[in-house]
Amino acid sequence: MTKNLLINLAWRNIWRNKRRSAVVLSSIIVGVAATISMDGLTNGMTYQMLFNQINLGTSHIQIHKTGYTDNRLVKNFIQGELQLKADILRLPGVKAVSERVVTFGLVSSAESSAGIYVYGVDHKAEKRVSAISGLIKEGNYLSGAEREVVVGYELANKLNAGLGNKIILMANDPSGKIHSDVFRISGLFESFSSGFDKSYIFVNSDDLQNMLGLGNSYHELAIIVAEPSLAESLKSEIRSAVGSDFEVKTYRDILPILVMQIDLSRESMWIVNMIIGIALVFGIINVMLMTVIERIREFGVLMAIGFSTGKLFSLILLEALIIGLSGTIIGLVITGLIHIPFSYTGIDFSWFSEGLVSLGVGAVIYPVVSYQTVLLTIIMTPMIAVAGAIYPAIKAIRLQPVAAIRHY
Amino acid sequence: MEIIRSENLDKIYKDNWVPVQALKNINLTVKKGDYMVIAGPSGSGKTTLLNLLGALDKPTSGKIFFEGADISKKTVKELSGLRLNKLGFIFQAYNLIPVLSAIENIEFSLMLLGKPEALRRKLSLNALRDLGIEELANKRPNEMSGGQQQRVAVARAIVNDPSVVLADEPTANLDTATGSNLLDLMDEMNRSKNITFLFSSHDPQVIERARILIRLRDGQIESVQTK
């Protein structure tokens, strides 16, 4: 009972009714844990989606001939003689660049056929840009040997073709003539997205360039940068370097829906957090109101001996603040203890992974908690606790001391 | 020296279906060193009068002067300061803050006054000693008997050297012997330290010790006796 009268008094009052304080405390802990875990999961999921898309080939920055995005025609190719790749590799922050021949085509086996996007890549460069080589489940990734093709399991099943089997690829050359060529399946991959596995195949760029008479031209330069956050600034740098003949786009431009989805899920998290907050406020109002009513006589005595209404108001808010702060800290510690191991091992949602896989997420989600959310929780939760105590505190100071004392 | 003076005090409680005239035309003066008892049957208006004089409530009409100043002109904050600085209260029961020990309860108002810690300790210990309850210093209210609690309440009421101590039926919840003991202590303090006491009671033990006895009946002063 020395340093600060109010804090001391508030602290002791909290310990006075342990069960009630525990109820408030635990609801705050649950609120904190829920807010942060939800944030972790949603972020984890959306980042993973983005990460997967980037890894599956979107990369950080793509360069095309101007007009390619609107009209993905084979004839919108980039001349190999321009040596763009070498120029871009020189820029600081650029980690890897891959030249890709991209076209829409048709693959067929004896039994079935499917429309697909075919990527002709230099396997060495592409390995540094996309993760397909790491997703091979059977056979091998492209090695540079003639007529190799890597396809997804889903597509292979549809074609009823397996490792070593041939498939016929049919596609337009820049003049519109149809060419077909035979390829042999050298590897089967499985990504996180069934849609991707069904509709993308990979061949060596030489084979595709030969088939389509493209020489050493290609359609896409895929760039990986050291940090995704560098993408935007490098984009403008590259744009001024290559000129207006080329379109330079970051993954944000290429995946607007996904980026929007991420923003949207952020916003919807706000709503969820707000609901949690409102529930907390009402819980706290309820409990604090009970403690105030229970202590009316005591408040009367306090006021009679000269405790000002201001002090009484502060006392009640302080009690809520202490519970709010403790709940936040305990909640953070508990969430941290649960979250940190999961952020390494991931959480396996394979019991309903079908849905997640078709979303392009993958069955194991690695939660990612944003420091903004943690910061916000640290600031907001005690404030919410205090906000919940305001109404009961107003009730308390409205009491006339006499009325309070008379309250037997 | 005049401490409290009332002029034509009326108090009508209107919050009921039928308005209740609790006090009517009360004129009285409390002087320094008085040992005054307001006596009267239950419902005669004793508590109402004490609350008005202690600035805990406001009269319907009439005036109260505290050390010459009209208290109806004071703000809520000033009244709170007045109670803190100049008044000591002893209620019938539940006087103490449950989460504080005896000595902390006594120190409490000194703390609100911003007195330094060493002084607080000394004054509180003195007050406990004066009431012969030093051994209760670190006990919480729920560890004490009713009489012990009332003694702590007295100690708290006198510790900051108030102009007047208002005690509303302080012995009502005590047995005769304990009540008598408590009254003896206050009697002693009135005599040795010249502390002004204003009681309300219908306990004969209190009435017989009164040096000024005011009898109330139906909210009106029936008689004033000085012994």
Next chain:
Amino acid sequence: MILKLSFIIFFLNASSLAQTAEEIITKAENAIKGKTAKGFVSMTVKTPDYERTLKMENWWIGNEKALIVIKSPKKEAGNKTLKIGNEMWNYLRNTGTTIKIPPSMMLQSWNGSDFTNDDLVRESNLNEDYFIRLIGSEAVEGNNCWKIELTPKPDAPVVWGKLEYWVSKQEILPVRVNYYDENSKLVRHMLFSENKKFSGRIIPSRWMMINDLKKDHITSFILEDMAFDVVISDNIFSFRELERGD
């Protein structure tokens, strides 16, 4: 004894005519195609769910150019397909529009049949795409036939793992073709029957394509009137002709 006899006969046949497998295939293929051809053909598509018949008029110059005009049923009458090289256009009479068939539609069924657009377009030069080997003699539907195996050359853009081709020894006409995938599973087979004489030439008039993966999916062509090696004006294979209503 019988075995020995047939063996001798086979040898006699083979040696006396001194034909290679390549020559047999070329002869059989040329017999049913000719340098140029025109005529009326009806196509019947039969599935477990429906059966329908299209009648059409055709003009062919080898495998290089073709024009097909639907004559009936009424709903489709006037629709045309033009093929030049490996490109293909469809003319729809109802809307009066011509669409170029993109690669993505090449493997779609042509008019609901078991043939794809690609089957029509593809210059299936068997000699160029396959290794051809005579593997024996066999009787198929009462015809004494050569059995010839065609294995695709490694770089040939054909989906099949293997073809088996039966050619009647007497008329040197196709009798049956089996299409296998790479795992030697029979995917479909084609039967040629009901030999008839058209402009002095005897050829099978009924061609049946039987899907061996989907039960009861059969497409049959019946040649109603054909003329071979006639003069066909190049003008027929033009957009103007394609878009000319009847």
